[in-house]
Amino acid sequence: MLADVTGGSVFAAFVVQGYASAYDDVRLRDVVRPAAVPLVRRMASRCLSEPGVLASVLTALSMRDEDVLRRDAAAGPLGRRLEENEPDAPGRSPLWVAQGAADTLITPRLQRDYVAGVRAGGREVDLVVYPGLDHLSLVQEESPMLPDLLAWTEARLAD
Structure with missing residues (x-):
């Protein structure tokens, strides 16, 4: 799915860092390739509207998503937490x-x-x-x- 989104690794940085911060069983180093850990930390620490984010975004866009995430990134604790956080009811409000x-x-x-x-x-x-x-x-x-x-x-x- 990330391959379908321009800059999917940028979004992945925010998701992975957020889950790693919220859940003790999700560890950044288990999901992100070692060489990309500093980039993911930098990206996730910035607001998308701040000027410094441009450098991180350009770096992330120059990488293929498979260079950022481990092949089995959605397996294990992260995969379970992602599934756990997917709403199972459609909601009633329009x-x-x-x-x-x-x-x-x-x-x-x-x-x-x-x-x-x-x-x-x-x-x-x-x-x-x-x-x-x-x-x-x-x-x-x-x-x-x-x-x-x-x-x-x-x-x-x-x-």
């Missing part, structure tokens, strides 16, 4: 999902697959795709998504 059609980070196909899975579980999901917007432009102040989100939310609260 869900609104916005997608930039030009998003190369979370691609429209990945988002459609996610929405289809949630809908298959019985949850009401409204998916809105915004042509020409990518991952960041979708959430910028001038994005047409923001007024749509507010209107959608206000309509749900009015009911």
Whole structure:
């Protein structure tokens, strides 16, 4: 799955470090290849909006995901914790999902697959795709998504 996402190793850094911090049985060195441990620690310690993150992101993007994670990364304690933390109920509240059609980070196909899975579980999901917007432009102040989100939310609260 990481291979389907541009910079999957960047996301992996946040997930793996988070799980290693939260669970004693998940150890970074058991999941991440030794050469990538410093990169994962650096990435996970930074906010994606801070200037210094660019160097880590560029380094991570230059690596193949198989250079970061061990082949069996999702086995053992991490795999069990990931499974344990996956919601098993679809939820009852409606869900609104916005997608930039030009998003190369979370691609429209990945988002459609996610929405289809949630809908298959019985949850009401409204998916809105915004042509020409990518991952960041979708959430910028001038994005047409923001007024749509507010209107959608206000309509749900009015009911």
